[in-house]
Amino acid sequence: MMTMQITGDNGFDAAVVAKPRHLLAFERATGTKFSDFEDGVSMAMIYQLAHLVMKMLHPGETPVKLSEFEESFDVLPLAEDESPDPTPAGA
Incomplete structure (x- = not known):
């Protein structure tokens, strides 16, 4: 599993977990093995995974196109032991 803090210009702000089913869909969609992440991962791959997970978990808040999601x-x-700061921004 992989946890990502995702913040959108639309007000979305949450820790999102990529579960095994999401990783499988990512592998099938991109041809990239999740085990390749251990050797170093590009931000492009992180964004591809995040976009796919967001489309599955939060379709109404996620742009259809990856390029729009990236913008x-x-x-x-x-990190696995890291959790998002519960303090609101600007506090």
Whole structure:
């Protein structure tokens, strides 16, 4: 599994977990094995995964096109023991 903090210009802000079914869909869609992430992963791959997961979990808040997602969302992969700061921004 992989946890990502995803923040959108549309107000979306949550930690999103890519579960095994999402990773399988990513592998099938891109031809990239999730095990390749251990050798280093590009931000392009992170955004592809985040976009796919968001379309599956939050379809109403996610642009259909990856390019639109990249322009309006920030994605930050979180370490397994790292959790998002519950303090609101600007507090």
